Amino acid sequence: MMFDVLIIGLGCAGYTAAIYSARYKLNTFIVGVEDGGLGLTAAEVGNWPGIIDITGPDLMENFKKHALSFENVRHKIARVTKIEKIDGGFRLLFDDGETVEGKTVIFAMGSNKRHLGIPGEKEFSGKGVTYCATCDAFFYKGRDVAVIGGGDSAVEGAAIAAQVAKKVYLVHRRNEFRAEPYWVDRVKARENVVFVLENQLTEVLGTTKVTGVKLAKPFEGSDTLTVDGVFIEVGSDPATMIPKQIGCEVDAKGFLKVDAAQRTSVAGVFGAWDLTNASNYFAQFVTAAGEGSVAANSAFSYLNTAGAGKGYMAGG
Numbered sequence: 001m002m003f004d005v006l007i008i009g010l011g012c013a014g015y016t017a018a019i020y021s022a023r024y025k026l027n028t029f030i031v032g033v034e035d036g037g038l039g040l041t042a043a044e045v046g047n048w049p050g051i052i053d054i055t056g057p058d059l060m061e062n063f064k065k066h067a068l069s070f071e072n073v074r075h076k077i078a079r080v081t082k083i084e085k086i087d088g089g090f091r092l093l094f095d096d097g098e099t100v101e102g103k104t105v106i107f108a109m110g111s112n113k114r115h116l117g118i119p120g121e122k123e124f125s126g127k128g129v130t131y132c133a134t135c136d137a138f139f140y141k142g143r144d145v146a147v148i149g150g151g152d153s154a155v156e157g158a159a160i161a162a163q164v165a166k167k168v169y170l171v172h173r174r175n176e177f178r179a180e181p182y183w184v185d186r187v188k189a190r191e192n193v194v195f196v197l198e199n200q201l202t203e204v205l206g207t208t209k210v211t212g213v214k215l216a217k218p219f220e221g222s223d224t225l226t227v228d229g230v231f232i233e234v235g236s237d238p239a240t241m242i243p244k245q246i247g248c249e250v251d252a253k254g255f256l257k258v259d260a261a262q263r264t265s266v267a268g269v270f271g272a273w274d275l276t277n278a279s280n281y282f283a284q285f286v287t288a289a290g291e292g293s294v295a296a297n298s299a300f301s302y303l304n305t306a307g308a309g310k311g312y313m314a315g316g
């Protein structure tokens with residue numbers, strides 16, 4: 001069977017695209033590695049309009065239920081390993097050996113967490129080093145941890161970790177944060193958060209598991225912090241490996257180039273959320289949903305003009 005739309009990504013953008021696509025009566029296939037995507041990592045969502053407070057996992061469960069309530073939406077958990085252009089569309093290959101074909105594709109698979117690349121990081125990954133403070137802080141009840149970074153993920157992560165950990169060192173390379181002021185105020189209000197600013201990690205220390213981190217510059221007379229957990233939240237890189245396989249262009253920063261209609265440079269292929277350059281790179285639940293809806297609308301238009309729609313580079 002040839003689907004109308006293949007959506008890669010089971011997060012806010014992908015599920016929104018599926019909801020719109022289903023309501024346009026398009027046969028829709030949605031696939032991804034994990035239901036909920038990055039939305040799962042939000043312990044508290046206070047900026048989804050109309051709902052004052054909800055957890056990321058609860059919000060994403062609602063998205064999934066909504067999308068899968070339509071008969072014309074098929075869902076699969078798998079990793080896409082390859083995409084190929086075929087006559088009249090595209091073929092996706094999965095890590096379980098299966099394939100699926102569709103007339104259009106919406107890339108909504110987000111980004112991959114960045115690593116620091118310092119000694120000890122890889123060795124202690126999963127043994128005290130993790131890349132999601134809000135997901136893993138719960139395991140460090142009453143212990144000391146370090147959160148690295150100064151964006152929303154790090155500062156929100158530090159605020160959440162401070163609710164359970166004894167002490168949270170927030171290590172950031174500058175003395176100002178790029179995170180939302182809401183989260184900066186939240187961490188500043190916690191007495192157990194210690195700010196280690198204008199400093200960086202040079203090594204993760206440990207034996208069988210993490211025992212501390214080494215700093216580039218001494219902090220309060222010592223160049224090490226004694227911690228049991230290290231949450232590295234230094235941003236992500238857009239997951240453009242699959243789009244590049246069919247020639248989709250990326251911008252100078254490496255993000256998938258899309259126009260205001262979420263069209264990539266390849267006809268019939270669209271992109272939504274933080275792997276793209278859309279919404280001024282502002283990665284939020286609301287922008288994910290907005291971009292997902294526009295991508296589905298563009299796929300619908302493309303299919304209704306009998307494939308006459310063009311990638312933006314072709315002047316479509």
Ligand code: NAP
Nearest residue numbers: 149150151152153154156173174178233234235236282283
């Ligand atoms: P981000 O905004 O890119 O921030 C990454 C942080 O890590 C920056 O503070 C950066 O420092 C620092 N950093 C980067 N490379 C580093 C390195 N090699 N060594 C030390 N520090 C390094 O990433 P993010 O916080 O993961 O957020 C990603 C996107 O998701 C953003 O658009 C964000 O708004 C969104 N998000 C939103 C929420 C929310 O709304 N609650 C929650 C999570 C994420 P500099 O500041 O010096 O560059």
